[in-house]
Amino acid sequence: MKPANAEQSLPTTAAHSPSTPVRWALTSLALSTLLASLGASVATVGLPVLAEAFEASFAQVQWVVLAYLLAITTLIVSVGRLGDLLGRRKLLLAGIALFTLASALCALAPSLWWLVAARALQGLGAAIMMTLTLALVGETVEKSRTGSAMGLLATLSAVGTALGPSLGGLLITGFGWHALFLINVPLGLLTLLLAWRFLPVVPRPIAIGRLRFDGLGTLLLATGLGAYTLAMTVGRTSFGWLNSGLLLVAVISGGLFVQVQRRLDSPLIPLAMFRDRPLVSGLAASALVAAVMMATLLVGPFYLSITLGLPPAIVGLVLAVGPCVAALAGVPAGRLADRFGVRPMRLAGLATMVLGTLLLSRIPPTQGIAGYVLAIAVTTLGYALFQPANNAAVMAPVSDDKRGVVAGLLNLSRNLGFLSGASVLGAVFAAVLPTNGISVASPEDVTNGMHLTFAAGLALTALAWLISAATRVPERLKQSAERTSKR
Template identity: 45%
Template structure:
């Protein structure tokens, strides 16, 4: 009787839902805690940034290869290894004695999260009938969005009531439950690919990670005082990028479809995605420092304010898909970026007398515009892909989003720290406000560049836009695009 009330397929779906919830929760829950971690470990902002960056870099490095390994070695096996690694790394984070140990633990979390994020979605097809897979995938996307929305508020409450370690031990029992459910009820994979693992683009993976590492170090070292070291690292990042492109042109199974960048719609869509995600990540990294220092809010209050952004993004994703159906992706992209532009400008010029509302209202508008843009942009990029390339292009959309998250946490975070440092009053409330205003002045420029580039592409290829809106596969494309938007950390 209990099995009938809660059949194995639902238990599997519950385990997979937790596997998707935890990675998104682990990104957003730490944002609120960054100011506390700075105080606890007596470390500068440039060091505490790596609590986020280590996680994102590790996740980005493996997210394209875990699916490949799962197809060949067994999705259940790799997923369980990922959950176990995430759980062990979370336990190590709770006992971290210094910032270096905490960052290393976060890297371990990111490696496990890459497998959890990629393979939980892939495992749905093994237990859920095709006719019901859309609802199951929608549930996983919703769980990801819930994790992102709950993270900031939950992080703030945990810090104020139980200390910073609670941010890392609270996910452990959920990870154990996910491991037990998946281990016991998810069937083993019977359709393992016969393609040898040697076809995995290992050189591409290595050079991608090298490029991202040099790029991130260039933006975070020297505590915001940029000099020859930062310039040298940036040059190494450019050289690594050139090598990566050369390797990908020759790879049998490339991580990056370099030839697709010849399509203006594709290239401008990915560039705009990087810029937009950079701006939203800046709001969620810089926001806790600004709110805590300028308005003297505690961690719980900061978390509740910051949660407004992910909440509005979550509520916007589905209506944005309907808007794309009505007016097309090109116009929806313009509207989303325009909203982001207005919000970024408001964060620069809105009077301090508005107090917390002066941050909360622009943040809600910013993330609403972002969710609208991402849904439409994903639709536009996927609509111009061939069926056999859709998985590759989907991976590149994820890569562009993660690059934006890394840039927002590093470049925009470093901009805030640099401005605060040059005031000579690092802990003064006015320094935090000035740093926030300069950061979003830069953000305004980034969104403006993305908006102008998208409008130029729109006017240059009206025929393609019309063809996209009349595609017979548009419903499937919107479903995939909405799934990407729901999976987005913001």
């Protein structure tokens, strides 16, 4: 049964403020983004408690986080394509329902491996939610307001990431580890109700309905991405034969995937899409800056605790500065992209990140907390300015039949950037530290490691700026920005 407002949910004329149904539709998309990011971050704080509850080792209990990450990374493109074929609204509703059900199964888990399996299901629901919220923006708001909508989603993603550890600590203290997952159930039901009631029903073109889902391509892509994800995450302290073998599997699967895509009439990812320079530059820039942002999460705690000698409570507060800046800047950044255009704001964001990583690569310990907070705030502000503009630049020109798969590719580029940043920039940081471990590293060692890591991050961010500067904005986006700025 269609919602009563389905046919009137999409605005027909430009307006300064969206109608009430559109606002509630955006609320459902924002809550979906919040739940997906909260699901990733809230469980991390509970790993020690879960290890004790299930009498498991760290190597075993880390699969609670890894299963969620693997499900998202391996399936995020496929669910985007499936949304293009089956209908994005319908699949998003199914994803929210699956995420909510899986959250309840996590809370009821009688064993660790039951919990891991439920987390994988939860990750599948999160993959659907992360991908289709981006894709559905184009069906919910006008192109001239795409930046604002992307900014809202970026804000809620940052809020979920920042809220997870602190909220998780409160839930564990007050109600036990089960509450980490039960909290998602009422939020999931509310999101499902809002999405069912207010998301517009957009009929699919007949041509889209005749396309078939690429099962073999999905299997090969999932195998390749899964192998790459495991290669970048297992054995964090060393890179051995297992990691090399997994990378080999990823390369072989990727090569077979390309061959299969070339031969199909209805491929999972039409390879011709990669001739589109704005798309490729947006994906590349997204991956590069995600790698740098992961380095801030990876290196920051060691610098604060070892070099500056801060206690854990203060370290946690300082680490919350970055997500808070991203949360506060997300919506204004989206509005600036609508007003001034996506290309200027993308370049401004990357230039700000260049300044921030330069500060991080040279900051002396004598500047203390204030110096670190300033550098992180500048870096995160740049990321907050870049992300909505980049997402809008990638998504706005995409035709309706490819919006889901492009949204999946956009999320995938960010996830692969996070994974690669953790592995590659983590290795750069470790190269400066003593070979017998971080526990015996001196403050000078950690400072030198951070400087070298962010010197590499500075190079990556500058490369992202050059890629974006060399790419022209599609004319449709220019016209949308010009119309908005004249109002």
